[in-house]
Amino acid sequence: MGGVTDLHLSGVSKSFGDVAALRDVSLEVADGEFFTLVGPSGCGKTTTLRAIAGFETLDAGDVRFGDREMSGVAPEDRDVGVVFQNYALFPHMTVTENVGYGLRFRETPGGQSREERVGDLLELVDLAGFGERDPDELSGGQRQRVALARALAPGPDVLLLDEPMSALDARLRQSLRTQVKRIQSDLGITTVYVTHDQEEALAVSDRVAVMNDGRVEQVGTPEDVYRSPETRFVAEFLGDNNVFEGEVRDGDVVVAGTAFRVEGADASAGSPAGDPALAPDVSEGSVAFCVRPEHLELGPGSNSFEATVEAVEFLGESFRVHLDWDGREVVLRESERPTTDRVRVGFDPEDAHVIAGGRAGKAVEPSR
Ligand code: ATP
Numbered sequence: 250m251g252g253v254t255d256l257h258l259s260g261v262s263k264s265f266g267d268v269a270a271l272r273d274v275s276l277e278v279a280d281g282e283f284f285t286l287v288g289p290s291g292c293g294k295t296t297t298l299r300a301i302a303g304f305e306t307l308d309a310g311d312v313r314f315g316d317r318e319m320s321g322v323a324p325e326d327r328d329v330g331v332v333f334q335n336y337a338l339f340p341h342m343t344v345t346e347n348v349g350y351g352l353r354f355r356e357t358p359g360g361q362s363r364e365e366r367v368g369d370l371l372e373l374v375d376l377a378g379f380g381e382r383d384p385d386e387l388s389g390g391q392r393q394r395v396a397l398a399r400a401l402a403p404g405p406d407v408l409l410l411d412e413p414m415s416a417l418d419a420r421l422r423q424s425l426r427t428q429v430k431r432i433q434s435d436l437g438i439t440t441v442y443v444t445h446d447q448e449e450a451l452a453v454s455d456r457v458a459v460m461n462d463g464r465v466e467q468v469g470t471p472e473d474v475y476r477s478p479e480t481r482f483v484a485e486f487l488g489d490n491n492v493f494e495g496e497v498r499d500g501d502v503v504v505a506g507t508a509f510r511v512e513g514a515d516a517s518a519g520s521p522a523g524d525p526a527l528a529p530d531v532s533e534g535s536v537a538f539c540v541r542p543e544h545l546e547l548g549p550g551s552n553s554f555e556a557t558v559e560a561v562e563f564l565g566e567s568f569r570v571h572l573d574w575d576g577r578e579v580v581l582r583e584s585e586r587p588t589t590d591r592v593r594v595g596f597d598p599e600d601a602h603v604i605a606g607g608r609a610g611k612a613v614e615p616s617r
Pocket of ligand 1: 265266268269270288289290291292293294295296297445
């Protein structure tokens with residue numbers, strides 16, 4: 250296994266004809282970090298990964314591994330292991346031959362024999378005893394674990410995973426992601442993971458970069474980006490959220506003529522959570538006013554409004570209640586099914602999150 254490898258992307262831009270796939274992307278990934286790129290289809294995640302792997306010529310900016318500048322360094326000389334979404338195992342080779350493939354032209358790390366190395370990796374991915382099978386005798390999850398073992402075999406400094414689980418069903422994805430996370434942290438290998446699945450991103454990552462339209466919108470821990478989104482896009486992309494357009498007036502946020510107390514609200518743009526009132530640059534004008542479904546309650550709270558129940562879904566541990574608030578869609582989570590069509594919905598000011606209108610020019614524009 251290689252030494253300390255932190256990754257740096259600075260000012261990376263890449264266009265394909267008229268399509269700007271990456272616009273001035275800068276990211277820092279720490280040594281041993283599980284770092285995830287998340288965002289909608291076409292936002293530039295795969296292009297970022299390919300830029301790190303060396304498969305793209307950049308229009309601007311640079312990629313460094315530690316203090317080593319990588320422009321002009323071919324993919325095979327970068328010491329990266331890559332797993333793509335389509336397993337791409339060699340069908341005519343056994344599991345052992347697939348995992349050992351990358352060792353044909355390289356020395357085995359730690360002076361092990363090739364057989365020992367392959368055996369260790371199959372154990373690592375819980376496939377000891379599967380070495381003689383052909384890929385078509387494996388389940389989808391097992392094939393992905395073989396692909397992971399093959400990528401890890403030469404002892405890369407950096408592991409790049411591009412939607413490695415997208416072809417698998419939900420239950421299998423959940424167990425595989427736990428396994429991938431365990432393997433990553435056992436090896437302490439710097440990992441960049443691409444997914445469009447926000448729940449997966451929040452579940453496995455040390456930090457997450459939320460991307461949109463070729464740009465990085467926000468980087469932070471899963472808790473940071475979920476609880477303190479800096480842009481409306483991030484607020485709406487990660488998890489269920491209710492995002493309303495509001496105006497700040499006399500220290501309240503007014504949404505559809507109803508004034509909500511925001512004292513104690515978590516204002517984005519600088520103010521720490523729990524700080525009284527709004528941050529200085531959210532003190533007037535348009536804002537996005539966000540309250541998560543789990544923070545809305547049926548019944549009066551210190552802030553409240555009236556809405557009509559449109560639909561109720563039973564989720565097992567709770568109900569997801571879809572409401573209409575004078576033409577606005579609202580979602581809340583409750584442990585009990587509502588008993589009337591017309592309900593009062595309440596929430597505490599400290600559970601609201603306010604995003605300054607001017608931020609990135611999009612806080613108050615519809616994002617879709
Ligand atoms: P997905 O989740 O759908 O895989 P993504 O976030 O990984 O999407 P990219 O594959 O990085 O997105 O693509 C970013 C943009 O660049 C898209 O608009 C895509 O159509 C475009 N693009 C990517 N590769 C090429 C290429 N080789 N030629 C032309 N356009 C490309």
